[in-house]
Amino acid sequence: MSHGPRSGLAAVSSALLAMxxxxxxxxxxxxIVASARELLDAQYAALGVPDDHxxxxxxxxxxxxxxxWRAIGPLPRQHGILAAMLHEARxxxxxxxxxxxxxxxxxxxxxxxxxxxGLPIRDGDEVIGALFLANKNCQRPxxxxxxTEDDEELLGILAQHAAIALTNARLYERSRELxxxxxxxxxxxxLHDAVSQKLFSLRLTAQAAARLVDRDPSRAKGELQQVAxxxxxxxxxxxxxxxxxxxxxxxxxxxxxxxRTQIQVLDRAHSARVTFAGHGVKALPVSQEEALLxxxxxxxxxxxxxxxADHVDVTLDRRGGGAVLRIxxxxxxxxxxxxxxxxxxxxxVSMRDRASGAGGSLTVESxxxxxxxxxxEVPGG
Numbered sequence: 279m280s281h282g283p284r285s286g287l288a289a290v291s292s293a294l295l296a297m298x299x300x301x302x303x304x305x306x307x308x309x310i311v312a313s314a315r316e317l318l319d320a321q322y323a324a325l326g327v328p329d330d331h332x333x334x335x336x337x338x339x340x341x342x343x344x345x346x347w348r349a350i351g352p353l354p355r356q357h358g359i360l361a362a363m364l365h366e367a368r369x370x371x372x373x374x375x376x377x378x379x380x381x382x383x384x385x386x387x388x389x390x391x392x393x394x395x396g397l398p399i400r401d402g403d404e405v406i407g408a409l410f411l412a413n414k415n416c417q418r419p420x421x422x423x424x425x426t427e428d429d430e431e432l433l434g435i436l437a438q439h440a441a442i443a444l445t446n447a448r449l450y451e452r453s454r455e456l457x458x459x460x461x462x463x464x465x466x467x468x469l470h471d472a473v474s475q476k477l478f479s480l481r482l483t484a485q486a487a488a489r490l491v492d493r494d495p496s497r498a499k500g501e502l503q504q505v506a507x508x509x510x511x512x513x514x515x516x517x518x519x520x521x522x523x524x525x526x527x528x529x530x531x532x533x534x535x536x537x538r539t540q541i542q543v544l545d546r547a548h549s550a551r552v553t554f555a556g557h558g559v560k561a562l563p564v565s566q567e568e569a570l571l572x573x574x575x576x577x578x579x580x581x582x583x584x585x586x587a588d589h590v591d592v593t594l595d596r597r598g599g600g601a602v603l604r605i606x607x608x609x610x611x612x613x614x615x616x617x618x619x620x621x622x623x624x625x626x627v628s629m630r631d632r633a634s635g636a637g638g639s640l641t642v643e644s645x646x647x648x649x650x651x652x653x654x655e656v657p658g659g
Contacts, residue, residue, distance in 0.1 A: 304542055306447040307338040310440045314409060315340045317436065318429050321413035322389060325399075325440075327406065328364055332356050342389065349387035358382040363396045363408040370396040371430055373423040375412070393418060395425040397437045401445050409437055476512035480505055533567045534559055534594060537574060541592055548582050551589045558596035566656040569636035570594070570603050576625045577605040577652045585609025585650065600638075600658030608649045614642050629654070 307325050315323035322341040329335040337353045356364055358380045363370055372378055375394040384391075396410030411433070414424030487501035528536050534556040545552040562570075574592060581590045587609030594603050626642060629652070633640035638656035 303444065303447040304336070304338070306440075306443050307336060308340070310409065310436070310443065311338050311340040314411060314433060314436055317432060318395070318411055318425070319415045320395075320411035320425075321415060322391065323409075323411045325407055325409045326354070326360060326364075327444075328356060328408075346387060346389070350385050351387070354384075359394070359396060359410075360408055363398050363410065364405050367398045367400065367405050369398075369430055369434070370394065370410075371423055371425055373418075393423040393425055395423075395429060395433060397430070397433050399437045399441050399444065401441050406441060406444060409433065409440065476508055480508040480512065483508060528567060528571060532561065533570060536571060537592065537594060540575070541578070544578060544582065550582055550587050552578070552582070552592070553590070554592045554594075556594040559594050559601045560596065560658075562601060562656065563636075563659040566600070566636045566638065566658070569632040569638065570601065570654060570656065572632050573629045573640070573652070573654050574603055574605060576629050580625065581605065581607035581609055581650070585611070587649070597655060598658065600656045602653060602655040605652045606649065611644045611646045611648050611650050613646055614644050 307327070311323045311325045314320075314325075320341070322339070324337065324339045326334040326338075327336040333355050334353045339347060342350075354360060359370055359372075359375060359378065362368075362380055372394040374392050375381055376392070391412035393414055394410065394412050395414075396408060398405045399407035399409055411425070414429075416424045418424040483501055483504050487498045487505060490498035490501060531539070537556065538554050541552050541554040561567075578590060578592070581587045585607050587607035590605065590607045592603070592605050594601060626640075630640045633654050633656075636656055638654055641653045642650070643653075644650040
């Protein structure tokens, strides 16, 4: 069985191992598509995960540039050959997909596909995706398809393992969601038991002080001192609860994977395009990783909720033994000199405190109408 430059059992094994390394659903999908395209030496590959409304919850391509993909437009609907693979659950190997009676065309910017090989991805009786390839890089037989029966068999093996990898990734993400929900519940319980009781006592003491101000100023002073002490205790309890809430994903996945996952969620949830790139960052001290994550979250919240940005770009790069986080948006910007107003409104004071508390530094560059750049650097351990 020959499949181009990366042929044979070693190439298949490499592809299957690559799929098993990833736990994020999006990463698994990308690895499946890239592996299929490389193994079968095709020009294009794609994988669609259907939703319950006749469209696709996720659709990943390989062989198409990011610019081409944006020009193509919205995700495809379940129609034509795609629908056949999802609903009839059988392989499709065609010499020219354009001549198939089920073909319904594609957008103007879509690449021209000819020979085609597609397979459903099944978990038991359920079809959980459709994997397909187009334009085999080979000399096609006269009037025939470049993809062979051997290609179909190999893609079938890949699809079976893809089902396992995709199912495992979904279970992992569901498990993490449950962990986060449990952690939120625990924190709410602790806040109620500790901080709420302190605040209740503080309120009663303040009321007592108010009643004593005119008739017994000395006792009122003592009650106000107790108010100050209770307020300090409540602040300490709250700070301890928040510090303890280190994100579970940060411990399990590390800073880069946690940022990537959260930014993927924000990209899907908002109309703005949110991107992330991480390069060469090694594990950092716990306090620095958490500070970087919290600053990224605050900056992203500002960009997506307040700036009206169309594009927000997050990068995390190694710098010496540490790292530098950079969040850039093309939103409305602001005047950094108006520190008192903008600093509090945008959480800049909090971000600077986090940076300095982790032994790092924070810089802010912004011009009204020209976006904002927030950069945080930590020295590492």
